[in-house]
Amino acid sequence: MTNLIRRLRERGVLAINRRNAQYTLIYNRRGLYPLVDDKLLTKQLAQANGIAAPELYGVIEVEGQVEHLPEIVRDREGFVIKPAHGSGGEGILVALGQINDKFRKQDGRIITLDELNHHVFSLLSGLYSLGGQPDRALIEYRVEFNPIFESISYQGVPDIRIIVFLGVPVMSMVRLPTRMSEGKANLHQGAIGAGIDIATGRTLGAVWGNQPVNEHPDTGRALAGVQIPDWEKLLELAARCHELTGLGYQGVDIVLDRDKGPLVLELNARPGLNIQIANKAGLLPRLRKVEAEHDTLTSIAERVAYAREHFAVSAA
Amino acid sequence: MSKAHLYVLAAVLTALGLGIFIYKVYVLNLPLSPRTRSEVWNVEASISFTAKGGPVKLSMFVPTSTRGYGLVDEHFISSGYGLVTVMENGNRRATWSIRNASGKQSLYYRAGLVRVRTKAPLLETERPKIEAPELNEAALQAAKALIAEIQAKSADTPTMVAELIKRLNRPEPDENVKLLLGPQPTLKKKVQVAVNVLLVADIPARMVSGVRLESEKYEFPQKAPWLRWLEVHHKKQWISFDPLRGKSPVPDDWLRWWRGPEPLVHQEGGDKLRVVMSVSPRIEEGVVSAVRRGEISEPVLLRFSLFSLPVRTQAVYRVLLLVPVGALLLVFLRNMIGIRTFGTFMPVLIGLSFRETGLLWGIVLFSALVALGLGVRFYLEHLKLLVVPRLAAVLTVVVLLMAAFSLLTHLLGLPMGLSVALFPMVILTMTVERMSVVWEERGSTEALISGVGSLITAALAFLVMNVKLVEHLVFVFPELLLVILAITLLMGRYTGYRLADLYRFRALAKS
Numbered sequence: 165m166t167n168l169i170r171r172l173r174e175r176g177v178l179a180i181n182r183r184n185a186q187y188t189l190i191y192n193r194r195g196l197y198p199l200v201d202d203k204l205l206t207k208q209l210a211q212a213n214g215i216a217a218p219e220l221y222g223v224i225e226v227e228g229q230v231e232h233l234p235e236i237v238r239d240r241e242g243f244v245i246k247p248a249h250g251s252g253g254e255g256i257l258v259a260l261g262q263i264n265d266k267f268r269k270q271d272g273r274i275i276t277l278d279e280l281n282h283h284v285f286s287l288l289s290g291l292y293s294l295g296g297q298p299d300r301a302l303i304e305y306r307v308e309f310n311p312i313f314e315s316i317s318y319q320g321v322p323d324i325r326i327i328v329f330l331g332v333p334v335m336s337m338v339r340l341p342t343r344m345s346e347g348k349a350n351l352h353q354g355a356i357g358a359g360i361d362i363a364t365g366r367t368l369g370a371v372w373g374n375q376p377v378n379e380h381p382d383t384g385r386a387l388a389g390v391q392i393p394d395w396e397k398l399l400e401l402a403a404r405c406h407e408l409t410g411l412g413y414q415g416v417d418i419v420l421d422r423d424k425g426p427l428v429l430e431l432n433a434r435p436g437l438n439i440q441i442a443n444k445a446g447l448l449p450r451l452r453k454v455e456a457e458h459d460t461l462t463s464i465a466e467r468v469a470y471a472r473e474h475f476a477v478s479a480a
Numbered sequence: 481m482s483k484a485h486l487y488v489l490a491a492v493l494t495a496l497g498l499g500i501f502i503y504k505v506y507v508l509n510l511p512l513s514p515r516t517r518s519e520v521w522n523v524e525a526s527i528s529f530t531a532k533g534g535p536v537k538l539s540m541f542v543p544t545s546t547r548g549y550g551l552v553d554e555h556f557i558s559s560g561y562g563l564v565t566v567m568e569n570g571n572r573r574a575t576w577s578i579r580n581a582s583g584k585q586s587l588y589y590r591a592g593l594v595r596v597r598t599k600a601p602l603l604e605t606e607r608p609k610i611e612a613p614e615l616n617e618a619a620l621q622a623a624k625a626l627i628a629e630i631q632a633k634s635a636d637t638p639t640m641v642a643e644l645i646k647r648l649n650r651p652e653p654d655e656n657v658k659l660l661l662g663p664q665p666t667l668k669k670k671v672q673v674a675v676n677v678l679l680v681a682d683i684p685a686r687m688v689s690g691v692r693l694e695s696e697k698y699e700f701p702q703k704a705p706w707l708r709w710l711e712v713h714h715k716k717q718w719i720s721f722d723p724l725r726g727k728s729p730v731p732d733d734w735l736r737w738w739r740g741p742e743p744l745v746h747q748e749g750g751d752k753l754r755v756v757m758s759v760s761p762r763i764e765e766g767v768v769s770a771v772r773r774g775e776i777s778e779p780v781l782l783r784f785s786l787f788s789l790p791v792r793t794q795a796v797y798r799v800l801l802l803v804p805v806g807a808l809l810l811v812f813l814r815n816m817i818g819i820r821t822f823g824t825f826m827p828v829l830i831g832l833s834f835r836e837t838g839l840l841w842g843i844v845l846f847s848a849l850v851a852l853g854l855g856v857r858f859y860l861e862h863l864k865l866l867v868v869p870r871l872a873a874v875l876t877v878v879v880l881l882m883a884a885f886s887l888l889t890h891l892l893g894l895p896m897g898l899s900v901a902l903f904p905m906v907i908l909t910m911t912v913e914r915m916s917v918v919w920e921e922r923g924s925t926e927a928l929i930s931g932v933g934s935l936i937t938a939a940l941a942f943l944v945m946n947v948k949l950v951e952h953l954v955f956v957f958p959e960l961l962l963v964i965l966a967i968t969l970l971m972g973r974y975t976g977y978r979l980a981d982l983y984r985f986r987a988l989a990k991s
Contacts, residue, residue: 168982171989179985181815182975254921282864289866352922374984441987 176446178437183413187451191330191412192433199409200431204248204302206409210428213408215401217428218244218305218419225300230284233303234277237262242306245284247292247299253350255292257283258306258320270319270347307427310420312393316340316358318382320347324360324398324418324426327435327447330458331406333399333471334450336360337442338367338392343382351438356380358387359443363476365395371441398426399468405431450475486973490966497962510956513949520552521693522760523735525589529750533582536561536749539575541689541738542589548732549593549693557588571738585750593693593735604716608684613676620680622656627681629656637683637714638728644674645710645726671708671723672741684713688720689744690736691759706744706757707734786955794955799832801954801961806831806941808964811971813937818980821934822914826907830934831941833903839942843935845885846903850931853878853912854919861916875909 172179178187199205210217221243222236237243237259247255257280258270265277284301286292293299313322320341327335337357341347344354351357356377358370370377370387379386392398402416405428415435418426440446453474461467504510527540542565545551556563561576576587615623630647634640647657648670660673671687678685688709709730710721720729738744747753786797806828813819821827834842856877860870882905911934919927944950954960977985 165982168986168989169977172977172982172985175988177977177981177985177988179977179981181978185973185975285866286864289868291867352926371987374987376987441985444988446988 172446176448176450176452177440178447178451180437182448183434183437187329187413188434192414193410196410197433200411200414200433202248203246203250203430204300206428206431207302207304209408213404215404215408215428216424216426218307218421221303221305223248223300223302224284224288227285227288230281230288233281233284234265236303240306244302244304244306245280245287246302246304247287248302249293249297249299251292253348253353255283255287256348258347260306307419307429308422310393310422312390312420313338313340315383315385316380316387316390318342318345318347318380320345320349321419323349323429324392324420325357325435325439326399326402326416326418327439328402328406328414328416329451329454330412331403331464332454332458332461332467333362333402334454334475335439335443335445335447336362337439338390340370340380340387342372342380351436356387357438357442358390359439359445360392361477362399363472365392365398366390367392368477369442369444371438374438374441376441376444393420394426396468399471400464401426401428403464403467403471483973486969490970493962493966493969497959497966500959501957501963504957504959513952520592520594521549521735523591523593523691523693524758524760526756526758527587527589527745527753529585529747529753531581531583531585531750533580534749535577535579536581536585536747537575537577538587538745538747538750539573540589540745540755541742542572542574543591543593543735543737544572545596546736548596549735550596552592552594554589554591557590561587569740571740581749595693595732605713605718607713607716610679610682610684613679615676615680619660619676622659623677623680626656626660626677631681637712638719640681640683641674641678641685641710641712641721642726642728644677645721645723648674649724649726667723668706668708671710674710674723675741678712686711686718686739687741688736688739690734690738691757692731693733693735693759706737709734711739786958798951798955799835801958802832802945802951803828804961804964804968805950805954806945808968809941809944810937811968813940815971815974816978818978819933819937820930821937822911822918822930823907823934826911827934827937828941829904829907830938831945834938834942835946837903839939839946842942843939846908846935846938849878849881849885849903849908850911850915852881853908854916857912857916861920871909871913874912875905878905878908878912 199209204220204223207217207220211220221240222232224230224233224236240262242258242260244259245257250256259267259280260270261268263274266274267277267280268274287299287301290298307321309317309321316322317340322338322340324336324338326333337359339349339351340356340358341349342354342356346353349355351371354373356370356372359368360366361368367388367390372381377387398418398420401418405414405416406412409431411431411433413433413435415432417429417432419429421427437447457470458467461470505512523543525540527538529538542554543549543551544567556574556576558576560581561578563574563576565572565574567573574589626644626647630640630643634643647653648661650657653661660677661669665673668687675685675687688711690707690709691705692707708723710723711718712721713719721727722730745753745755786794803825807825810821810825810828814821830842830846837845853874857874860873865873882903915927915931918930
């Protein structure tokens with residue numbers, strides 16, 4: 165066991181105690197958490213700062229407004245309903261389209277307006293929010309996912325998680341939905357995480373659960389070597405989120421829309437640690453490097469360049 | 481910066497907690513273990529007499545703290561009488577007096593005495609002056625002859641006293657002894673003779689009267705017979721001798737009441753005097769008698785002890801003070817081992833309720849309740865209820881299940897089932913709710929892992945909190961919670977790997 169501890173130390177694997185004590189507790193001011201915990205606030209902030217995010221169609225704040233739902237989604241080809249305070253992808257309903265007053269869900273099932281309303285009611289009563297406090301429902305643009313990921317994901321929209329520390333992107337992975345995760349892009353629900361080389365934007369190995377995998381379990385395609393388009397732009401978008409929220413250590417979730425390019429989906433003040441398994445690398449050496457040298461980096465372009473230079477797979 | 485601050489704070493808290501703890505253990509003698517019981521003895525004297533109508537004065541020897549026993553409390557019940565206690569010649573004497581009394585009078589005295597175990601050496605005293613005993617010529621000659629015999633057979637004063645006692649107790653005593661003792665001597669007479677013989681031999685000696693505080697016999701209160709024994713001055717110390725066996729010193733459970741040949745009671749102005757002595761043990765927890773002893777010298781710290789609270793409140797704190805201990809264990813299990821539980825402190829509270837049900841039954845009942853509650857909760861899921869009404873519904877079902885369990889086990893004749901009522905139902909409800917949510921969202925495996933983790937944590941918390949020593953320590957020495965606080969603070973800065981992390985990231989350890 166001491167051997168195991170030593171190896172993990174050598175690799176600089178960041179575990180939860182240290183992440184909390186030395187990173188999130190120190191670099192993330194408590195007062196800033198609502199900016200990322202409330203997705204409505206995040207979205208408004210992003211819009212005000214010109215950061216691309218899925219367009220907001222409407223907000224339902226109290227039960228009385230649920231009757232406006234058909235109005236909000238009228239003429240929308242597809243839409244997404246999500247809780248403002250949701251966690252781990254819970255309570256997100258994706259409608260691909262509507263036929264008369266019925267809606268087609270992502271998994272192909274048809275639901276009625278009543279069922280849709282019930283989902284919103286439960287969401288408002290706090291079913292999906294942390295601690296069960298009353299919540300708000302966000303109705304927003306449904307991302308048309310980029311065909312690049314078609315071969316390595318099952319339904320759902322893959323998203324790209326970038327850990328940004330003091331404005332410098334330090335590690336990244338793409339989260340690929342599987343049949344097991346029911347189209348959701350969350351690792352604990354069974355999605356696959358594939359590490360991304362910060363320098364090139366090319367996928368590396370992947371992790372499913374806590375174990376490495378090489379092929380997508382549903383499509384059988386190799387997970388490594390997929391080039392993510394607009395990589396430079398993605399890194400810049402992620403780096404800008406540091407100024408957006410003021411959080412020193414955050415996870416930026418970005419989706420690639422077929423037409424609109426990279427869109428910031430949400431931010432996370434306590435990003436998970438499995439990204440290290442997906443990248444087969446520990447976060448600590450990178451975090452320490454940034455901690456020591458971030459003073460010299462002023463512009464966003466500099467920070468991105470720094471990341472691409474120092475956190476390339478060969479260099480890591 | 482903040483880390484040094486933390487270490488200083490933890491060190492200060494630990495020093496403060498341990499400092500008070502050590503002071504209480506070594507200076508105030510509070511017992512470290514709950515089994516330290518000290519016997520407190522009630523010694524009572526009921527005095528009754530008939531007053532002749534006029535002034536009455538009655539004085540009686542009362543005990544003082546001795547080497548073996550500390551006087552904890554005493555009560556004088558004597559309506560209408562004036563009371564004075566004075567010290568004279570090392571004895572304490574209480575004097576009741578009244579200007580005018582007639583008819584039957586009764587006075588009452590009670591002392592509480594606690595056994596003290598002291599290792600201090602005997603006090604040194606100067607050799608007292610010897611007053612020659614009043615003996616007639618025949619007795620004096622007999623004594624001198626006896627002295628000559630026993631001196632020949634002994635080396636020093638103690639062996640001489642032992643030899644003397646042996647001779648006084650022979651079934652067929654020799655002529656000299658017979659002369660001194662007279663026919664059918666009482667114990668008191670024997671001791672008096674021994675004292676006189678020793679005085680003639682120029683050895684300071686005196687009689688001691690007292691009672692025996694027997695710990696084997698429990699058919700108290702009984703009339704206590706007076707014990708008499710001998711004290712002999714040797715090498716600047718008074719040494720006691722058992723006048724029947726000649727052993728020195730006398731046993732621990734002999735309580736000295738007074739010294740000297742005088743009778744217990746002196747009375748003027750009454751007759752038909754009757755004094756009944758009784759001894760009864762009063763077993764108290766060691767802590768209580770330590771606190772009582774403390775109250776006499778009034779250390780401020782004990783004023784603030786939890787023992788000054790009403791007993792019912794004390795009972796509450798006996799349990800409440802255990803919670804931080806359970807919480808410390810929880811911190812360890814969660815942040816160092818990485819066990820997952822439902823709710824932060826739920827396992828500690830469940831562990832507390834196991835104290836009432838017992839571990840095995842507690843686990844069985846808890847698992848059964850949660851399983852049934854989960855079944856109902858899954859059914860309610862179909863009804864698509866809003867959150868608060870659904871929680872209320874689950875709570876109602878949990879209460880009904882608890883009642884059903886109690887009833888069922890009662891009918892089956894299993895008494896343990898009744899204790900299910902002590903489970904915190906709101907905690908149970910939240911456990912059911914959280915478990916069902918995790919079950920739906922993250923799958924049964926996650927839910928069961930956290931469920932089993934909660935149970936294991938609750939069982940461990942129970943095992944720690946159920947140790948009588950732990951309960952005793954935190955209640956008697958609540959300052960130890962400062963040490964627990966310090967440890968908790970230090971664990972709050974533990975940034976190393978959890979045991980579970982090693983498993984989680986094991987793929988990264990492969991090169």
